Amino acid sequence: MRAPPRSPPGPGAGHHHQALYALAECLPFALALLVLLVELTPAHFVYTGPLLVATPALAAVTMGPRGTLAATALAVAVSVVTATHNRAWGGQQVYTNLFALTLVSVASFMTSRAVRTRHDNELNQVRRIAAAAQDVLLRPVAARLGPVRAASMYLAAETGAQIGGDLYEAVQTRYGVRMIIGDVRGKGLPAVRAAAVVLGAFREAVHYEDDLVEVVNHCGAALRRDAAVPGAGLADGDVLLEGFVTVLVAQIPRTPDVEVVNRGHPPPLLLRDGTVRPLEPAAPLPPLGLEEFMTGPAGRTDRYPFGVGDRLLLHTDGVIEARDEDDAFFDLPREMEAMRGHSRKAFLEGLRQALTRHTRGRLADDVAVILVDRVEDDHPHPPAAPADLPGPYA
CATH class of the missing domain: 3.60.40.10 (PPM-type phosphatase domain)
Structure with a gap:
């Protein structure tokens, strides 16, 4: 009696977690685009600075250093475009937002880089242990x-x-x-x-x-x-x-x-x-x-x-x-x-x-x-x- 063939993986908990993770990765860019839409409409009087500043911090949680840099670049571009469109250059609020965005971006990049380095070190250690276990369990x-x-x-x-x-x-x-x-x-x-x-x-x-x-x-x-x-x-x-x-x-x-x-x-x-x-x-x-x-x-x-x-x-x-x-x-x-x-x-x-x-x-x-x-x-x-x-x- 041979065991029956295994069917392809269904939409279980692993696929659900992957979908949530992908959604979390999109969140920083969605926030930046939301700020852009608000600032280009008559509702630009709404204060959107905190949303824009949070973009690199959110990216650092799920996307690592490269994703953090990409989210930072998008946030800076949105800030420049909206300030130019609303003719807000020269106002204190624009420079305050840019300064806060710069500080958060630098901190987020350094944090994500440290987390990635620690993760890579832990993964390399696990791989070394797995290789040693394989030599014992599944030797050629x-x-x-x-x-x-x-x-x-x-x-x-x-x-x-x-x-x-x-x-x-x-x-x-x-x-x-x-x-x-x-x-x-x-x-x-x-x-x-x-x-x-x-x-x-x-x-x-x-x-x-x-x-x-x-x-x-x-x-x-x-x-x-x-x-x-x-x-x-x-x-x-x-x-x-x-x-x-x-x-x-x-x-x-x-x-x-x-x-x-x-x-x-x-x-x-x-x-x-x-x-x-x-x-x-x-x-x-x-x-x-x-x-x-x-x-x-x-x-x-x-x-x-x-x-x-x-x-x-x-x-x-x-x-x-x-x-x-x-x-x-x-x-x-x-x-x-x-x-x-x-x-x-x-x-x-x-x-x-x-x-x-x-x-x-x-x-x-x-x-x-x-x-x-x-x-x-x-x-x-x-x-x-x-x-x-x-x-x-x-």
Whole structure:
């Protein structure tokens, strides 16, 4: 059972806040134009000085230094035009207004510049922390893993973010190369926490469980244990339903095959002889966190041919559900076929550019992909068995 496609974001609270913010940005210029209209009409006797002086101060709140300068320039222009039109030069009121406007403009510009500098410093610090967290949580896969060469890519939909609810990993074990890719249903820190829990369980179990289904079951058990912790963000049953995790675990053994356990995740794409086909599961299974909807066995492993020269792409739904301005989905199989001769690095760069063009740079969801090419295995010796590894099984 694959999770249903996510519909485009609706007019929720985020869009409401954006509309209010845009309205606040227009307010300083609207005030200046209002003053201009009043001063050019017979009602010019109305004292509008305070409105004009407030223009740069209001701009400093929402638009930063450049917006403050633009609002100041408009306010000065309005003041000069209205004073000339009303023949008010020489009067004390005009010069008092200009002096007050100058003082407020300078103070507003300095304040907005200081706020912007502090904001940039805080944002840079957050980005450094996010980059360090990404190195731990979503480290790039190794370029060579036994019989495959691999590459990975992660694109965060949130502006300025580097990690989110998507997860991936690829490691070489004595059972073969094992990979996981997944997507947490949810946003924010709870989604990052759930991704970290699943990845931690995978990285531990992948070396000790010979059955790929048991590796997935370990990930599901870890997610349920974490959900039961008070304050985990997934303890409430309703929230847990929204916080499920679709995962796909694949194993590439020494034989020319690939074994897959799919728990509600988009199927991987296999490129062979220039043609792409999805590796659909024989029986759909629910994502992790929704085990109560499982009607059959706890899971099964599907096996597909995967020989030398074949290419396999594991991806999250952020790729195939990316939409253009006409609401059309991104055609990943077509793009994969079009770039069949590309190297792994060139393919991932081409995929990134194609997604950017398709969505005009506005991804609605995070994107994670692992690309693997089957090659001749020149590393015949597998890693150490679990008995040779330190840990609870030693």
